[in-house]
Amino acid sequence: METPSGKTILSGIQPSGTLHIGNYLGALKQWVELQKDNTTYYCIVDLHAVTVPYNPKVFSERVLDAVAMYLACGVDPDKSVIFIQSNVSAHSELAWLLGTMTPFGELSRMTQFKDKAAKQKTSTSLGLFAYPVLMAADILLYKPDLVPVGEDQTQHVELTRNIAQRFNNTFGEVFTLPNAYIPKSTARIMSLTDASRKMSKSDGEKTYVALSDSPDIIRKKIMSAVTETEPVFSFEKSGPAVQNLLAIYEAMTNKDSATIEQELSGKGYKEFKEMLAEAVIEKVRPIREQYELLRKDDTELRIVLGRGAQRASQIANTTLHLVKEKMGLL
């Protein structure tokens, strides 16, 4: 897939836990490539993260962790606008307005809502149900052409397009219809312990490799990842668990699939996992080191966020103003 240029791009990640290699391969890696020749907005979507139970005492630290990880992965504050969603109040305000034109039935079909609602012990909040409308507001305020996300988010981007279209038809042209930007091979990295589930921050330590994991921990996690009974290394014919490990290996080494299949022919799982662990360790090492450095002192992170919030607010408020005008609000 050729990297686009001259476009407007927006994306966000929830500060709901340690970022993992699924977040990196599915989203952050593309963010870094896209910032070279496009106008890029990247936010930490804290208002999304509070739709499920969380610890308010450490939440602001998790937000700073996420910003530090963006920077450590190569998101550059001189090229991209990096900001916290709740610092730009236009997001919540537009979400309310868009909610008035979002059918209940469409929201009830959202897979992520159904998954997260099923995981909750107590009753589900309006916030979790309305989550995709807030995401639509995040996106539409900046009129992006592309939204780089993992495959699990396609449904939300589709909903965003429907909302935008409905608004434009009813009140007049304001919004650009965005497209999800999803590279095929790393669109959906699966859990290390269950290849039928996507790798997810909220599913427990053993299921993912965090970008802040030490080499020892990475080795342990990969060596105990699930595989199939027969060691078959094929991007087409291996079972889902091995296909997942192969996809991670391909992304971490930048080798093509034919070279990898040849390299692994005749090898056993133990040997493959050792190779995979080393590849992941080498890719993650500079990210972790940079992250640890950035996390020692908040000052730089706070400056980046202050600047980002200011720049994002200017764009967001202009769109919000236009929306209110079209809707007839005084």
Ligand code: ATP
């Ligand atoms: P949570 O478990 O809290 O829902 P998450 O790990 O699913 O979190 P998000 O914050 O929801 O992560 O997602 C951040 C970005 O990373 C999104 O663009 C999402 O599509 C992408 N992403 C998340 N998990 C994966 C995955 N396993 N493979 C590829 N991309 C992913």
Ligand code: LTN
């Ligand atoms: N819903 C997304 C996070 C998210 C997002 C966004 C992604 C919130 N707002 C705007 C892209 C653009 C998730 O759960 N990964």
